[in-house]
Amino acid sequence: MPEAAKGIVLRVEKTSIHDGEGLRTVLFLKGCPLRCLWCSTPESQSLSPEKAFVRDKCVMCGRCALACPRGAISEGAGERMLTDKAKCVMCFECVKKCPSGAMISYGEEFTSEEAVAEISKDEIFYFHSGGGVTISGGEPLEQAEFVKEILIDCGERGIHRAIETSFFAPWSKIETLLPHLDLLYVDIKSINAARHALVAGARNERILDNIRLAANSPFPFDMVIRAPIIPGVNDDDRELAEAGRFAGGLGKVETLELLAYHRLGTETYRSLDLEYPLRETPVPDEEYMKAKARILADSSGKRILINGLPFDA
Ligand code: SF4
Numbered sequence: 001m002p003e004a005a006k007g008i009v010l011r012v013e014k015t016s017i018h019d020g021e022g023l024r025t026v027l028f029l030k031g032c033p034l035r036c037l038w039c040s041t042p043e044s045q046s047l048s049p050e051k052a053f054v055r056d057k058c059v060m061c062g063r064c065a066l067a068c069p070r071g072a073i074s075e076g077a078g079e080r081m082l083t084d085k086a087k088c089v090m091c092f093e094c095v096k097k098c099p100s101g102a103m104i105s106y107g108e109e110f111t112s113e114e115a116v117a118e119i120s121k122d123e124i125f126y127f128h129s130g131g132g133v134t135i136s137g138g139e140p141l142e143q144a145e146f147v148k149e150i151l152i153d154c155g156e157r158g159i160h161r162a163i164e165t166s167f168f169a170p171w172s173k174i175e176t177l178l179p180h181l182d183l184l185y186v187d188i189k190s191i192n193a194a195r196h197a198l199v200a201g202a203r204n205e206r207i208l209d210n211i212r213l214a215a216n217s218p219f220p221f222d223m224v225i226r227a228p229i230i231p232g233v234n235d236d237d238r239e240l241a242e243a244g245r246f247a248g249g250l251g252k253v254e255t256l257e258l259l260a261y262h263r264l265g266t267e268t269y270r271s272l273d274l275e276y277p278l279r280e281t282p283v284p285d286e287e288y289m290k291a292k293a294r295i296l297a298d299s300s301g302k303r304i305l306i307n308g309l310p311f312d313a
């Protein structure tokens with residue numbers, strides 16, 4: 001029997017009511033080739049497991065520094081433990097010895113069988129709510145073989161399967177997953193290639209080509225296009241209308257969803273000792289989002305959701 005594929009899982013969230021119909025288990029994977037300025041899960045960007053420090057939980061006992069075989073941890077100013085990233089080899093001895101949960105790790109290796117076993121624990125809820133599994137990230141296509149095995153196994157168990165992806169990947173990876181999907185969420189972060197490069201770290205031509213190809217595929221999955229709205233960053237009205245016209249021509253797509261910018265990842269940036277680039281960007285209010293939804297509705301002719309809720313033009 002071939003060995004099960006392995007993947008690096010960031011976390012598993014149970015009974016989510018977002019990211020698809022009904023109650024869902026969301027499997028967040030590590031690894032993403034893009035660098036969106038508004039990313040709310042910076043801990044998902046690296047494919048490898050990594051270590052973080054939560055200042056508010058630290059009781060300054062010093063056990064992490066004693067446990068570190070590389071002498072990478074020292075006490076810094078302002079009652080915080082500092083890690084010298086150049087010395088750290090991510091052995092996670094400090095995480096194991098920390099008594100208060102201040103030293104934490106992001107990412108754990110799973111086999112596809114272990115992931116499916118975890119997903120299957122909630123089968124009864126999927127059955128009663130019309131839910132299932134959603135594989136998210138990071139970017140699931142960075143671990144396409146692992147994802148494919150999970151999707152196939154879940155399909156055999158009758159579990160509804162969705163993925164959330166940027167589609168910034170070779171088509172050869174994407175097409176192997178399409179026969180095993182019930183629902184596909186894809187982002188258009190900006191329809192303008194130069195702006196996309198500026199705000200997400202790469203141009204968008206490959207993404208738009210992949211969206212066109214997926215929308216023309218013969219497999220019977222539903223497809224939802226999502227557009228994050230980051231005020232003043234990627235939400236120019238004319239470009240949004242252009243994105244609407246693009247999505248309006250995609251046969252498989254019945255629904256477009258706007259996702260409002262939020263700052264929920266701020267603490268995680270701090271724990272990883274990373275700069276949060278959009279500190280000053282305002283969070284859009286309801287009226288702001290409705291105005292953007294109107295533009296998208298008029299230009300696409302499609303059904304519009306705002307953060308999962310129907311927008312009534
Ligand atoms: S992960 Fe290992 S090497 Fe890195 S700081 Fe912790 S104990 Fe030291």
Ligand code: SF4
Binds near residue numbers: 057058064101
């Ligand atoms: S072991 Fe945990 S609580 Fe103790 S100093 Fe290190 S991070 Fe803080």
